[in-house]
Amino acid sequence: MRVFIVHRWGGNPSSDWYPWLKENLEKNGLEIVIPQMPDTEAPSINAWVSNLRRIVGKPDRKTYFVGHSIGCQAIMRYLATLPKAVAIGGIIFVAGWLALRNLEDDEARLVARPWLETPIEFAKVNEKTRRIFLFLSDNDPYVDYKENTALFQKNLKVKVVIEKGKGHFTASDGVTTVPEVMDKLIGIAK
DSSP states (O other), X not given: OEEEEEOOTTOOTTSTTHHHHHHHHHTTTOEEEOOOOTTTTSOOHHHHHHHHHHHHOSOOTTEEEXXXXXXXXXXXXXXXXXXXXXXXXXXXXXXXXXXXXXXXXXXXXXXXXXXXXXXXXXXXXXXXXXXXXXXXXXTOSSOOHHHHHHHHHHHSOEEEEXXXXXXXXXXXXXXXXXXXXXXXHHHHHO
């Protein structure tokens, strides 16, 4: 089984909890890929979706995705481009968003705008798997968990898990391990 972990805006394969998750999933016999996404300080939809397409190759029912923040958006947009017959094993979103708050400045708002305003073909994402989980925190400064729970549940067949005090699930929030995400992924991959 292959698992692709897609990092956050401003992140990289060795930031936050990604190395911990990779190491622990590999102990369970899973093949883990954490691609360096392009232009991480100013991510664009086309560049990130194209990068995923190139790195993933041919996805199948033994392919799983874990996205963090904007990585969740990239995964959804990538899946919507796949042929109808393609199905994957499952998706776990961590701090995923369809609406944002408290962006720092005009530059951040400019980067976020296309991700917020370009429609996602949710029906195509729903066709790819029945196993979609969303982990949100009750104190995320950028992702209001109530608003995003409602938006995700309106558009996707998703199960939502609300964590206490995890912020945006970053190292600066003190989050360098995500055992709940690992357990969920191992559970759906078996």
